[in-house]
Amino acid sequence: MGQPIKILVLDYFKMPFFYKKFDVLKEFSFERTTSLHKCFIHLATKKPDIMLLPFIANENDPEQDLVTIAKTNKIPFIVINSDATQDMVVKSVRDGALDYILTSIDPGKFLTKISNILAKHGKIPPSHEEVEQIRLEESMTGIEKILTVLEKAKEVKAMPYTVARVVSLCSDPGSSAADIAKPIKTDAALSSSILKHSNSVAKYRGAPKVQTLKNAIVRIGLQETKETCMVHAVYQLFDKKDKTFGFDRYQFWIHSLATGIICKFLAKKVGYARLDSALLSGVLHDLGKMIMDDYFNAEYDKIIRIAATQKKILFHVENEILDTNHSFIGGKIAENWRFPDTITYAIKNHHDYARCFPDGGTTFNLATIVFVSNYLAKAMMLGSGSDFFVTPVPDAVWSKLGFSQTIPEPFLAAVRRELQDYFSLLKIPKLPSTAHPEPANKDMRILVLSNSQVANVYVRIYLSNNNYKYTVAGIAGIPESDYDLIIYDFIEELQPVEMEFMIKAATERKNSPAIFIHSGVNDILVIQKIHKSTKSLRAPLDMFSFDQIIKSYDPKNRQFTEVESDRTEEEEKETEE
Structure with a gap:
């Protein structure tokens, strides 16, 4: 056995009893101090393998110098803190932290998390390989790796038969509600979602409660039945557990659903006929990020870290590291699922300015709608796809949407309200508030x-x-x-x-x-x-x-x-x- 991993802890939370539990372990050596001065001395003289630091709120805090020294000497660090807001986590990602741990964590889980982080960053050998990771040859180019993964993803991320059948029936004008109810009945979770959606208090206040799938489909209509099935299916396909620090899957789903909902509203406003296609394109626009995180975890960790610490647009860093990006991958998955060409095109090109605005924003295609909706969701701060940059669009777009002079409050309220409905529908544990956020300096x-x-x-x-x-x-x-x-x-x-x-x-x-x-x-x-x-x-x-x-x-x-x-x-x- 080699030398133990040296871990320096700046323990402002005074948890000696917590770290004492690990004294018997031979593979780790914890050096704990509550003094910032002693921490600097230890950092300069003993050079730990990794540090545990409290959350650093401001750039002028003296603890920020620890981060600067750590980066200069290539010493990784993890934030350990008593609470965690999204703002705290994002700032820690941008500071270069490897992860963010709460002080309330169970000691056993803490040790597992530390080991996984150290293994992921090459400090200790991995205890086991990720089940879904695909073995790729070192000699492969980025695009060869992507195509290999996409071939595998055809098997692993296939659209469930039940949902594919429902979508097919909903597109057939000869199908009845009874026909569509048959395949849905074979999926208990999907049946529950359809019934729940049809009895939504927000949409059908005062209406009698629907008891059967057939009546539920009649109430919400074929379009919303199809939308609900597709969103439910995609949500169920992917693991909810975070794999890359900085790519928060909960925040990802908030952003994806918000983008889909905004797509539907904008499509209606500009007269785009297929509202179901608009919603699905928005929900799925960042699908490629999930594939990259699942199958290219090491590369995606690097991509997220570079984009966050150097404040670069994520899309551009993906191209630099992998010779491709999440839009291309998402488009390929949409092709595998045999989505309509318009949806595939919108997902594949939602970052391509020339294709989204071929005539300067005078006309809208589905890619245009997704492009704009993605950035409006970011501006509303609804979740995150690990990138917060917004790109200007032609003035003609805002004029056509009616956003040139004023921002319509009913639009903002409707987006927040429908987002709440979808979170309830998908049984996502935490619900974003539909009420206005209350800023501390609201009266300025x-x-x-x-x-x-x-x-x-x-x-x-x-x-x-x-x-x-x-x-x-x-x-x-x-x-x-x-x-x-x-x-x-x-x-x-x-x-x-x-x-x-x-x-x-x-x-x-x-x-x-x-x-x-x-x-x-x-x-x-x-x-x-x-x-x-x-x-x-x-x-x-x-x-x-x-x-x-x-x-x-x-x-x-x-x-x-x-x-x-x-x-x-x-x-x-x-x-x-």
């Missing part, structure tokens, strides 16, 4: 200044969905009111007249802290220096960073607490001078 007054014809829709979606009070203005004029926070949305280089206007606006409100969203335009430095407190975010906008900055703003003291910003070192120096 926000001004959104833009030099675009359509002020940033994603920003306005976020502010509306979180119940913030805001005003939008362009160079035509700004209301005289005082504002607690100004958001500058610079889509394009400022023209001289715009620059003059923006400088005047900033000077008149120099005591108001500001957030700058820009595409790298140089003019922002001039305006940033006018304001006493600023944060900067580059396009494409990272909604998680934007969310953290908004939450960190204290309108009483008119300042931000320390959170991440995309500002470069040059911008920081320029602003300080």
Whole structure:
């Protein structure tokens, strides 16, 4: 047996009794301290194999220096904390943590989790191989590996016969409710879902309770029967247990369902005939991520880590590492399931700007609807596909959807409400609230200044969905009111007249802290220096960073607490001078 694995623990939670349980183990050596100073000394002199650190909330916390030293010396670390919100976990992923463990964890499970993490990252030999992992030759290219996995996935991820039969019957105009009920009866869980959906209080309030499958199908109709069967089937096909830290499957399903629901609403708004295809395309748009996580776990772990720590778009990192991406893989799975070409095309191309907007956004195809819905779900902060970036779309798209001037609250409320229904239907344990989130700084007054014809829709979606009070203005004029926070949305280089206007606006409100969203335009430095407190975010906008900055703003003291910003070192120096 080799040397024991040295684990350094910064134990702010004072749990000596917990770590004492592992003293008898020869394969691990725990060094525990409650002193940050001693932790630095130990890190410098003994170089542990791995560290357990508390959650680090702010960039200026002294514990952040531990993370910096750990990264420099390539010492992996795990966060151990008394509680875990989504924000905490995402920040820990971005800091480079290998995992996030709660202090309430059972000692046995703790040891298993630590062992699995160490094995996954090559610190100890693996105790066993993952059942679903496919052996791939080292000499294979990325695309050869993908095609091998897709061939295997045909067997493992086949659409259940019952669901395939139901979908076929629902597409046959000669089928009756009784015909469709027959195959559904063979699947108890699916039968339960259909009955539950037909008795939804939100949709059928006051109607008598349906007792039979036949009547349930009649009530909800063939389209919703097909939708329910497909969503139920896909959800059941995949393991719910997280495999890659940073790819949270619970958050993935929130995002996927939200995207599908938004797809259906947008399809109806633009007159797209097949609403069932819209919903399914949205729910399945990120299906390839599940395949990659299941069968390429080591590679996907690397992809998630690079995208998170370097703040890169996940789609681009997938292409860099595997020569392909989740859209291509998802499209291939849709082909295997013999989905209609329109759905396959939408899944395969939902990140392809040229194919989604062939005429500048004047007309909508199904891929267009999925593209836009994906980013609207991100702007509403509904779950996560491990990527929070939103890409601008042509102004014509927002005009056609009616989002150019105002964000319709009924639309936002309907999305949240239907998402709640689907979570209940699929028996997903935690339900996202349908009520408005209540921001801590809800009473602050926000001004959104833009030099675009359509002020940033994603920003306005976020502010509306979180119940913030805001005003939008362009160079035509700004209301005289005082504002607690100004958001500058610079889509394009400022023209001289715009620059003059923006400088005047900033000077008149120099005591108001500001957030700058820009595409790298140089003019922002001039305006940033006018304001006493600023944060900067580059396009494409990272909604998680934007969310953290908004939450960190204290309108009483008119300042931000320390959170991440995309500002470069040059911008920081320029602003300080």
